[in-house]
Amino acid sequence: MTADSRPSVIRTEALTKQFGRITAVDAVHLDVREGDVYGFLGANGSGKTTSVRMLLGLVLATSGRMEMLGEPMPSSARRVLPQVGAMVEGPAAYPHLSGRRNLALFDAMGAGGTRSDRRRRVDDALERVGLGRVDRRPVRAYSFGMRQRLGLAGCLLRQPRLLVLDEPTNGLDPQGIQEIRELLLDLNRAGTTVFLSSHLLAEIEQMCTRVGVLDRGRLVLQAELAELRAPTGRVEVRTPDVTRVRQLLDGVVEEYDGHRLMVRDPDPAALNARLVQAGVRVTSLGAERRNLEDVVMAAATASGDRFGAEP
Amino acid sequence: MIRVELVKLLRNRRTWATILLIDALPALVAVLLALTDLGPRPGTGPAFLSAVLTDGTLFPLAALGIVLPLFLPIAVAITAGEAIAGEAQQGTLRYMLIRPVGRTRLLGAKLVAVMAFVVLTVLVVAATAYVLGTLLLGNESVTATGPASVSGSSMSTPELVGRTFLALGYAMLCMLGVAAVALFLSTVSDSPLGAALGTMALLVASTLLLTLDAADAIQPYLPTRYWLAFVDLFRDPILWRDVLRGVLLQVVYVVVFLGAGWANFMTKDVTD
Numbered sequence: 001m002t003a004d005s006r007p008s009v010i011r012t013e014a015l016t017k018q019f020g021r022i023t024a025v026d027a028v029h030l031d032v033r034e035g036d037v038y039g040f041l042g043a044n045g046s047g048k049t050t051s052v053r054m055l056l057g058l059v060l061a062t063s064g065r066m067e068m069l070g071e072p073m074p075s076s077a078r079r080v081l082p083q084v085g086a087m088v089e090g091p092a093a094y095p096h097l098s099g100r101r102n103l104a105l106f107d108a109m110g111a112g113g114t115r116s117d118r119r120r121r122v123d124d125a126l127e128r129v130g131l132g133r134v135d136r137r138p139v140r141a142y143s144f145g146m147r148q149r150l151g152l153a154g155c156l157l158r159q160p161r162l163l164v165l166d167e168p169t170n171g172l173d174p175q176g177i178q179e180i181r182e183l184l185l186d187l188n189r190a191g192t193t194v195f196l197s198s199h200l201l202a203e204i205e206q207m208c209t210r211v212g213v214l215d216r217g218r219l220v221l222q223a224e225l226a227e228l229r230a231p232t233g234r235v236e237v238r239t240p241d242v243t244r245v246r247q248l249l250d251g252v253v254e255e256y257d258g259h260r261l262m263v264r265d266p267d268p269a270a271l272n273a274r275l276v277q278a279g280v281r282v283t284s285l286g287a288e289r290r291n292l293e294d295v296v297m298a299a300a301t302a303s304g305d306r307f308g309a310e311p
Numbered sequence: 312m313i314r315v316e317l318v319k320l321l322r323n324r325r326t327w328a329t330i331l332l333i334d335a336l337p338a339l340v341a342v343l344l345a346l347t348d349l350g351p352r353p354g355t356g357p358a359f360l361s362a363v364l365t366d367g368t369l370f371p372l373a374a375l376g377i378v379l380p381l382f383l384p385i386a387v388a389i390t391a392g393e394a395i396a397g398e399a400q401q402g403t404l405r406y407m408l409i410r411p412v413g414r415t416r417l418l419g420a421k422l423v424a425v426m427a428f429v430v431l432t433v434l435v436v437a438a439t440a441y442v443l444g445t446l447l448l449g450n451e452s453v454t455a456t457g458p459a460s461v462s463g464s465s466m467s468t469p470e471l472v473g474r475t476f477l478a479l480g481y482a483m484l485c486m487l488g489v490a491a492v493a494l495f496l497s498t499v500s501d502s503p504l505g506a507a508l509g510t511m512a513l514l515v516a517s518t519l520l521l522t523l524d525a526a527d528a529i530q531p532y533l534p535t536r537y538w539l540a541f542v543d544l545f546r547d548p549i550l551w552r553d554v555l556r557g558v559l560l561q562v563v564y565v566v567v568f569l570g571a572g573w574a575n576f577m578t579k580d581v582t583d
Binding site: 019050053056057058059060077078081082084086088089090091092093094095096097101105106108109110154 | 312314315318319322323324401402403405406407408409410411412413578580581582
């Protein structure tokens with residue numbers, strides 16, 4: 001891992017939580033820097049939500065230390081949390097009130113939201129998440145996607161420096177997911193650090209700059225996404241002339257089937273030139289990159305909600 | 312935070328439905344009394360009910376006597392039982408705490424809101440009862456001798472008003488005791504219904520044990536033992552003994568259960 005001079009936004013040291021005899025989170029060292037879009041990955045039951053809850057002071061850690069925005073948590077919660085927008089395990093609102101009134105109520109709780117510009121901030125937040133023209137119907141009558149958007153709006157009320165989001169695109173349709181992704185990236189470009197917890201690898205892969213993988217309470221991997229997805233040193237060649245290529249590149253072909261070969265070669269351009277010179281018809285050729293799924297599968301063991309014999 | 316809780320209370324349609332239901336019982340009693348003219352004989356039935364046929368201005372007190380033993384405590388148990396467990400079940404508790412709202416402040420605001428509900432209910436009941444009492448029931452002794460105390464001697468109007476406020480204050484302290492128990496259970500239980508039912512179970516058990524001679528030794532410590540002692544405030548002279556014991560007992564209940572609820576909530580993992 002490269003040394004990073006950006007200030008740390010979330011930092012935990014040996015963070016541990018035991019529920020009775022079960023260790024839900026085991027000596028986790030998180031390191032999130034300012035400006036990151038951090039993907040917090042893990043199977044169901046791997047301890048993601050418990051970690052997030054500890055960061056926010058909802059669950060009290062058994063041992064270990066935490067810092068958020070440079071201050072110790074949960075002892076500085078009163079100063080830190082007003083600068084954090086968080087969504088934990090799905091949105092929640094008072095069902096008999098309208099979305100707008102819900103936001104106004106939440107804004108009135110705790111310090112940080114002045115009364116005079118509350119209406120404007122509520123309108124802004126609703127506008128940002130695409131609920132600007134929502135009517136006065138109670139939240140009870142909202143669709144799941146609307147509730148999710150309302151929850152996000154609640155996070156944005158105070159222009160947070162850090163967003164902690166647990167599965168923010170749950171329940172949204174593809175357009176909605178795209179929209180929220182754009183919103184989060186926009187916020188990130190404007191300087192907001194985003195901590196995204198999810199079990200959807202594709203989502204993390206598309207958005208994040210840095211990932212941490214939790215497996216059965218242990219952080220088994222934490223690195224820049226670009227680093228994880230660095231070329232593997234192999235080149236994938238697709239061609240109708242598989243036999244010809246095998247003869248030509250004897251010894252460096254590691255796998256092959258009917259129309260595809262994996263060749264160990266660090267330089268795809270040179271390899272391409274060589275094949276074309278030899279008259280091989282190349283359909284496509286490119287450096288192999290590991291996708292996040294392979295990385296995570298290699299690092300993590302099994303699904304956390306599986307209680308059968310080891311597969 | 313207190314204001315937020317009050318807004319939530321007043322904007323909830325259920326609050327008003329509950330108050331309306333509580334209010335309906337004494338109203339029904341007033342109408343029945345007015346239609347039949349059949350009051351209970353002096354010394355029997357709910358407190359003051361025998362007197363209201365002659366003096367309707369006493370009906371607020373009679374209404375309090377009707378509502379206090381059962382309706383009001385049930386409503387308080389439900390409202391306070393929902394305070395923490397209800398927010399937790401709805402998922403809003405975590406969003407309040409990360410706003411952040413301090414846990415102590417939240418508990419305090421909830422208690423204030425519950426008591427506001429009690430005050431509101433008592434006021435609505437008393438006001439309705441006063442209106443109904445003066446309209447429908449007797450108005451004989453008001454001007455001539457002044458209303459009679461329970462002991463038979465007469466009281467001046469300022470004295471009656473003063474004693475009525477004392478009685479209301481006493482009733483509210485009793486409800487604060489109920490609220491403390493329900494709030495404690497609300498921090499323990501995950502279900503608002505569980506907390507409310509637990510509180511009601513305690514009150515029912517207490518009421519039951521009060522009728523049992525074998526429970527004589529523990530009766531002075533049961534939460535409902537002195538609830539109706541507010542009647543003693545209308546004796547001449549005031550019979551302070553039970554009222555003071557009642558105040559002391561309720562204060563102990565409030566301190567113990569609020570303390571336990573606070574300690575539990577401060578160290579609780581919010582995992583809903």
